Amino acid sequence: MTASKFALNRRAALVGLVGAAALIGTPALAEDTVKIGLIVPMTGGQASTGKQIDNAIKLYQQLNGSTVAGKKVEVILKDDAALPDNTKRLAQELIVNEKVNIIAGFGVTPAALAAAPLATQAKVPEVVMAAGTSIITERSPYIVRTSFTLPQSSTVIGDWAVKNGIQKVAVLVSDYAPGVDALNSFKEHFEGGGGKIVEEVRVPLANPDFAPFLQRMKDAKPDAMFVFVPAGQGGNFMKQYVERGLDKSGIKVIGPGDVMDDDLLNNMGDAALGAVTAHIYSAAHPSQKNKDFVAAYKKAFGTRPGFMAVGGWDGIHLIYEALKKTGGKADGDSLIAAMKGMSWESPRGPISIDPETRDIVQNVYIRKVEKVDGELYNVEFATFGPIKDPGKLKK
Amino acid sequence: MTVLTILFDGVAYGMLLFVLACGLAVTMGLMNFVNLAHGAFAMAGGYACVILVNRWGLPFFSSLPLAFVSAGLIGLVLERLLYRHLYGRNHLDQVLFSIGIAFMAVTAMDYVMGSQQVFIQIPDYLRSQIDIFGIGVGRYRLMIIVICGLLTVALQLILARTRFGSRLRAAVDDPRAATGLGINVNQVFALTFAFGCGLAGLGGALGAEILGLDPYFPLKFMIYFLIVVAVGGTSTITGPFVAALLLGIGDVAGKYYVPKIGGFVIYAMMIAILLWRPNGLFGRSATR
Numbered sequence: 208m209t210a211s212k213f214a215l216n217r218r219a220a221l222v223g224l225v226g227a228a229a230l231i232g233t234p235a236l237a238e239d240t241v242k243i244g245l246i247v248p249m250t251g252g253q254a255s256t257g258k259q260i261d262n263a264i265k266l267y268q269q270l271n272g273s274t275v276a277g278k279k280v281e282v283i284l285k286d287d288a289a290l291p292d293n294t295k296r297l298a299q300e301l302i303v304n305e306k307v308n309i310i311a312g313f314g315v316t317p318a319a320l321a322a323a324p325l326a327t328q329a330k331v332p333e334v335v336m337a338a339g340t341s342i343i344t345e346r347s348p349y350i351v352r353t354s355f356t357l358p359q360s361s362t363v364i365g366d367w368a369v370k371n372g373i374q375k376v377a378v379l380v381s382d383y384a385p386g387v388d389a390l391n392s393f394k395e396h397f398e399g400g401g402g403k404i405v406e407e408v409r410v411p412l413a414n415p416d417f418a419p420f421l422q423r424m425k426d427a428k429p430d431a432m433f434v435f436v437p438a439g440q441g442g443n444f445m446k447q448y449v450e451r452g453l454d455k456s457g458i459k460v461i462g463p464g465d466v467m468d469d470d471l472l473n474n475m476g477d478a479a480l481g482a483v484t485a486h487i488y489s490a491a492h493p494s495q496k497n498k499d500f501v502a503a504y505k506k507a508f509g510t511r512p513g514f515m516a517v518g519g520w521d522g523i524h525l526i527y528e529a530l531k532k533t534g535g536k537a538d539g540d541s542l543i544a545a546m547k548g549m550s551w552e553s554p555r556g557p558i559s560i561d562p563e564t565r566d567i568v569q570n571v572y573i574r575k576v577e578k579v580d581g582e583l584y585n586v587e588f589a590t591f592g593p594i595k596d597p598g599k600l601k602k
Numbered sequence: 603m604t605v606l607t608i609l610f611d612g613v614a615y616g617m618l619l620f621v622l623a624c625g626l627a628v629t630m631g632l633m634n635f636v637n638l639a640h641g642a643f644a645m646a647g648g649y650a651c652v653i654l655v656n657r658w659g660l661p662f663f664s665s666l667p668l669a670f671v672s673a674g675l676i677g678l679v680l681e682r683l684l685y686r687h688l689y690g691r692n693h694l695d696q697v698l699f700s701i702g703i704a705f706m707a708v709t710a711m712d713y714v715m716g717s718q719q720v721f722i723q724i725p726d727y728l729r730s731q732i733d734i735f736g737i738g739v740g741r742y743r744l745m746i747i748v749i750c751g752l753l754t755v756a757l758q759l760i761l762a763r764t765r766f767g768s769r770l771r772a773a774v775d776d777p778r779a780a781t782g783l784g785i786n787v788n789q790v791f792a793l794t795f796a797f798g799c800g801l802a803g804l805g806g807a808l809g810a811e812i813l814g815l816d817p818y819f820p821l822k823f824m825i826y827f828l829i830v831v832a833v834g835g836t837s838t839i840t841g842p843f844v845a846a847l848l849l850g851i852g853d854v855a856g857k858y859y860v861p862k863i864g865g866f867v868i869y870a871m872m873i874a875i876l877l878w879r880p881n882g883l884f885g886r887s888a889t890r
Binding site: 252455 | 604607608611615709712716717718719720721723729730731738740742743811812813814816818822823826853854855856857858861862864865
């Protein structure tokens with residue numbers, strides 16, 4: 208975002224706020240509760256995202272208490288079913304009626320973008336815990352992200368592939384913003400390193416049958432295929448990949464780790480074995496911090512946490528730590544200032560918030576799907592990082 | 603040889619579309635009822651199969667008829683309780699009613715089974731591809747073609763050659779006269795509806811492996827069912843069959859040869875065919 212646009216937004220926000228303040232009063236004063244409006248998809252195709260984030264936040268509050276810096280932290284959960292119109296309406300209701308201090312969650316990119324102008328206008332921090340398109344944090348000076356960006360993982364797997372003898376790659380991505388982000392960043396790094404892309408297919412988002420696209424991949428005879436499809440379709444894709452015999456023809460699957468989400472991995476069956484992906488989190492991450500996290504999560508909810516759960520866990524941690532730093536002051540500007548540059552040890556490894564872009568800086572791990580104790584896991588074997596969002600470095 | 607592989611995939615996809623949609627052709631064409639909840643019965647069959655195979659450990663092949671039966675039974679119950687009250691109502695009422703059922707089915711399934719995609723554990727020998735004269739033939743898709751082919755023949759025979767078939771046609775054309783002839787119209791309609799739902803359920807069970815299965819199935823695939831029935835016309839079974847094959851092959855070939863616009867090919871075909879024959883491929887002229 209340019210400086211002039213920023214100033215303009217601020218002026219507009221100020222004008223709006225003079226009016227708003229007269230109506231609402233000043234909520235930050237003399238309040239002993241900090242309210243977080245959590246907007247996530249709890250129903251619909253993206254529901255697992257919302258459930259993981261909600262679970263992680265509940266778990267965090269169970270383990271760390273719901274009071275911080277003398278303030279009670281109250282989370283108000285709202286379901287937007289990943290529809291941006293809902294997100295916007297819910298964010299508005301939460302800010303105006305519930306007078307929340309922070310809005311958080313946001314399962315998909317359009318939802319995060321829909322709430323951005325409201326965050327700017329009301330000076331309410333928007334903590335993005337899931338959505339992964341690069342541009343999101345540029346849309347408001349009040350957005351902070353604790354999930355990841357697709358370029359982070361896609362560039363790393365591009366570099367890794369070139370260095371590990373993969374020369375020809377066929378690309379298959381879903382045709383929407385995150386897919387295009389993944390495709391472009393992979394392409395830049397893979398081709399930049401001397402690799403060759405022999406086939407490139409963008410699959411419609413609502414695509415029932417991968418057969419014709421997979422046949423195209425097979426006929427292109429690449430060393431590997433780079434895949435990004437939304438988490439829900441990953442299992443379907445891998446099954447058809449095996450059915451068509453692509454595993455036997457030696458075409459490996461590589462990609463950002465969304466396809467191999469811990470949430471779905473076990474259901475995919477042995478089709479997933481051997482897939483190499485780059486991602487920010489695996490339930491098999493070998494740190495003590497993560498072992499404790501996974502054990503507590505399993506005990507509380509009966510399933511293992513995926514990368515969405517970690518995004519939620521770190522999001523609420525960021526809010527707690529920022530409140531500690533401001534001594535309980537919960538106005539947007541103080542919180543954002545406190546969040547910038549903060550760093551801590553997450554279950555995924557060391558992470559920090561880039562003070563300039565308010566985006567997350569983290570390690571990206573290369574992992575391979577293996578069987579551990581009868582279950583499928585993404586076992587990490589190489590670490591890259593710490594990595595800033597490459598999508599913004601270019602500017 | 604890729605051409606033949608694509609053709610084979612297209613035929614399998616088309617056959618699957620046919621089994622999924624032909625129940626709708628029956629209710630819409632023969633019974634003149636616009637049942638947009640058709641996909642919900644397909645989903646019911648799919649989930650029945652998942653539960654039978656994955657949880658109860660039944661063999662895949664014996665679960666298929668059970669999926670047919672369970673979707674059919676649900677259809678029968680709903681027909682007796684709800685649907686029959688709307689036979690005489692106009693199409694708009696039927697559309698609103700059945701889309702409501704579809705939404706309720708989505709939410710109910712989300713609540714009971716969770717929103718994540720589920721997979722049926724098919725036998726290992728169905729998982730791979732075999733090579734026949736250089737054509738890559740997926741075993742599972744081959745099985746779909748065989749089952750759906752047999753089913754189509756059986757369906758055609760039932761409607762054209764059996765006593766039940768002629769009773770059904772009589773009951774549809776003139777319910778009052780049929781009643782006068784001693785045909786129990788209510789019973790015929792109930793059985794037909796249940797049979798259509800059963801077919802959808804079988805389609806759902808067969809399709810889960812290829813199309814995926816989650817609670818949004820009824821809404822995601824509604825458009826495909828409607829395209830098949832619209833293009834095929836509703837007065838015969840042959841119409842939707844040919845339509846499903848054409849669309850299946852067109853869709854697969856389009857996505858293979860022109861992937862940039864591949865998702866659009868099926869719609870383009872529908873528009874072209876409907877411009878050429880507004881009542882569908884084998885539709886009679888609109889006298890009804």
